[in-house]
Amino acid sequence: MKINVEQCVALLKQNDNILILTHAHPDGDTLGCGFALCRALMKIGKICAVENCDEIPKKYDYLYDDIVKIKFKPDYVVAVDVATTNLLGDLDGQYHIDLCIDHHSTNTEYADNTLLEDRPAACEIMFDVVNALGTEIDNKIADCLYTGLTTDTGCFRYASTTANTYAVAAKLIECGADNGRINRIMFETKSKTYARLERLALDSMRFYENERVAIITITQEMYKLTGSNEQETEAIAPLTRQIEGVEIGITIREKADGTCKASVRTFESVNAAELAKLFGGGGHAQAAACRFDCDVKEARERLVEKCGELLK
Amino acid sequence: MKINVEQCVALLKQNDNILILTHAHPDGDTLGCGFALCRALMKIGKICAVENCDEIPKKYDYLYDDIVKIKFKPDYVVAVDVATTNLLGDLDGQYHIDLCIDHHSTNTEYADNTLLEDRPAACEIMFDVVNALGTEIDNKIADCLYTGLTTDTGCFRYASTTANTYAVAAKLIECGADNGRINRIMFETKSKTYARLERLALDSMRFYENERVAIITITQEMYKLTGSNEQETEAIAPLTRQIEGVEIGITIREKADGTCKASVRTFESVNAAELAKLFGGGGHAQAAACRFDCDVKEARERLVEKCGELLK
Numbered sequence: 318m319k320i321n322v323e324q325c326v327a328l329l330k331q332n333d334n335i336l337i338l339t340h341a342h343p344d345g346d347t348l349g350c351g352f353a354l355c356r357a358l359m360k361i362g363k364i365c366a367v368e369n370c371d372e373i374p375k376k377y378d379y380l381y382d383d384i385v386k387i388k389f390k391p392d393y394v395v396a397v398d399v400a401t402t403n404l405l406g407d408l409d410g411q412y413h414i415d416l417c418i419d420h421h422s423t424n425t426e427y428a429d430n431t432l433l434e435d436r437p438a439a440c441e442i443m444f445d446v447v448n449a450l451g452t453e454i455d456n457k458i459a460d461c462l463y464t465g466l467t468t469d470t471g472c473f474r475y476a477s478t479t480a481n482t483y484a485v486a487a488k489l490i491e492c493g494a495d496n497g498r499i500n501r502i503m504f505e506t507k508s509k510t511y512a513r514l515e516r517l518a519l520d521s522m523r524f525y526e527n528e529r530v531a532i533i534t535i536t537q538e539m540y541k542l543t544g545s546n547e548q549e550t551e552a553i554a555p556l557t558r559q560i561e562g563v564e565i566g567i568t569i570r571e572k573a574d575g576t577c578k579a580s581v582r583t584f585e586s587v588n589a590a591e592l593a594k595l596f597g598g599g600g601h602a603q604a605a606a607c608r609f610d611c612d613v614k615e616a617r618e619r620l621v622e623k624c625g626e627l628l629k
Numbered sequence: 630m631k632i633n634v635e636q637c638v639a640l641l642k643q644n645d646n647i648l649i650l651t652h653a654h655p656d657g658d659t660l661g662c663g664f665a666l667c668r669a670l671m672k673i674g675k676i677c678a679v680e681n682c683d684e685i686p687k688k689y690d691y692l693y694d695d696i697v698k699i700k701f702k703p704d705y706v707v708a709v710d711v712a713t714t715n716l717l718g719d720l721d722g723q724y725h726i727d728l729c730i731d732h733h734s735t736n737t738e739y740a741d742n743t744l745l746e747d748r749p750a751a752c753e754i755m756f757d758v759v760n761a762l763g764t765e766i767d768n769k770i771a772d773c774l775y776t777g778l779t780t781d782t783g784c785f786r787y788a789s790t791t792a793n794t795y796a797v798a799a800k801l802i803e804c805g806a807d808n809g810r811i812n813r814i815m816f817e818t819k820s821k822t823y824a825r826l827e828r829l830a831l832d833s834m835r836f837y838e839n840e841r842v843a844i845i846t847i848t849q850e851m852y853k854l855t856g857s858n859e860q861e862t863e864a865i866a867p868l869t870r871q872i873e874g875v876e877i878g879i880t881i882r883e884k885a886d887g888t889c890k891a892s893v894r895t896f897e898s899v900n901a902a903e904l905a906k907l908f909g910g911g912g913h914a915q916a917a918a919c920r921f922d923c924d925v926k927e928a929r930e931r932l933v934e935k936c937g938e939l940l941k
Binding site for chain 1: 796820840873
């Protein structure tokens with residue numbers, strides 16, 4: 318059932334041992350949501366924890382390094398920023414999901430109750446939830462929520478960013494969010510291994526359809542050469558779309574098992590989710606993803622063909 | 630004399646033929662300020678124009694392409710975002726400057742009256758001025774002011790960005806600022822020639838002093854290979870500092886006459902201006918520049934030596 322912020326808060330208040338699930342390959346928005354909610358619920362006396370199937374990248378340490386993790390039997394399970402249960406990775410099927418708080422239009426409403434709003438970041442919804450819970454937003458909660466806002470909007474750059482996103486950011490900074498430090502960590506720091514991978518990725522960029530399509534290919538071999546890994550490839554996807562004249566930017570990543578995954582980035586002229594759907598994937602209008610059971614080369618050929626049709 | 634927003638607005642209202650001067654090598658903040666003020670003054674019946682000594686880069690066309698430029702004899706001259714008169718370039722000395730609206734702490738108070746406030750962008754002050762003028766902020770004025778905010782804060786990324794900057798951005802978007810389009814033009818569009826140059830520049834990056842120093846070298850040969858030019862190299866300098874562990878990032882550019890110029894970027898641990906001063910240059914604490922009468926290789930050696938001493 319779809320619910321609103323007030324109903325969501327009423328449900329949270331009714332329960333005492335709350336487990337929060339974030340999505341696999343966790344990013345700033347799912348983690349920011351998870352730890353902001355966890356902190357807010359702990360403030361009103363709940364027992365609470367955040368669980369994730371993957372290791373959390375080190376750069377997100379500040380979101381939770383002061384939270385003491387406790388073991389407990391959850392009586393209520395909440396998924397945040399998780400559009401479909403398979404995005405829970407290894408946690409998929411381990412819990413009955415009571416509540417979902419999400420901003421993806423592709424959300425499958427797998428939870429008993431779903432708070433779904435069209436916002437550029439799930440943390441923008443979580444800001445309303447935390448406020449409605451009546452919890453004071455301290456600097457730690459502000460850091461969590463600001464992290465989600467800034468990472469999911471490319472530092473407030475994407476067209477999806479609204480007046481409300483900026484207004485929420487203003488309030489979070491007033492509450493003590495360390496915006497300068499967070500943006501430096503998220504947008505101004507490249508590990509040496511990532512910097513090497515980025516160079517190889519840029520070298521691999523090829524253009525199709527009169528240079529309206531740009532495709533980057535990342536192979537397992539590249540991880541070996543650079544010491545980088547799949548987790549570090551997140552920042553690569555937006556690079557394809559930055560080239561003048563490119564309308565569809567695609568990054569294809571080879572997985573360890575030889576299959577691959579494609580991240581699609583577009584501008585207004587093309588719907589990224591529509592392209593991804595043709596291959597069983599999904600996402601947003603300008604950022605989507607899909608998987609392939611074939612090698613990188615075949616995936617590229619199949620994508621180029623569909624891009625050609627879409628651009629006609 | 631230093632004045633406040635109300636005094637500034639009173640002075641503007643007293644005059645009818647107002648000329649606005651922006652700084653040489655115009656950027657989004659000086660142009661955004663200039664055209665926002667020009668539009669607001671025209672709305673209250675003033676004759677008004679913006680003047681600049683340099684050609685305005687094409688990407689700023691939308692700031693003024695609907696303004697009909699008229700010739701008139703100014704009775705009041707306003708400089709916006711101009712810290713010292715020599716930054717007016719060829720316009721320096723041609724006018725008596727009645728009023729200056731600026732955000733640089735280094736402002737020399739060369740105008741009869743100066744509205745000086747410590748804000749990340751001059752456009753944040755201009756937002757207050759336009760409001761105090763009582764002019765409605767239409768979508769065109771909003772575009773101008775938003776452009777200054779976003780360009781001078783690196784798209785709201787720098788630590789100097791305050792809660793108020795975000796709050797003003799929220800209001801400007803409510804007034805119709807096309808934030809998605811503006812940020813796309815300013816931050817998401819790389820020309821193909823620049824993209825090629827960037828790849829070669831990243832390939833040229835070398836590390837020194839236990840990888841605490843990173844140096845990029847850009848040669849005349851690279852411009853030939855990529856079709857790029859010196860104007861496009863501005864965005865390269867910040868790339869050096871983005872690598873994890875790098876404390877001093879330097880970009881050395883070879884000039885057509887065989888001499889070269891170095892841009893220095895640092896974090897808090899090292900003063901960039903101090904390093905540049907050793908070679909007769911100067912600048913800010915974290916961004917400075919200097920020139921060399923030698924070739925790129927010798928410049929690099931001399932810089933590496935001094936970096937070693939500074940890092941001790």
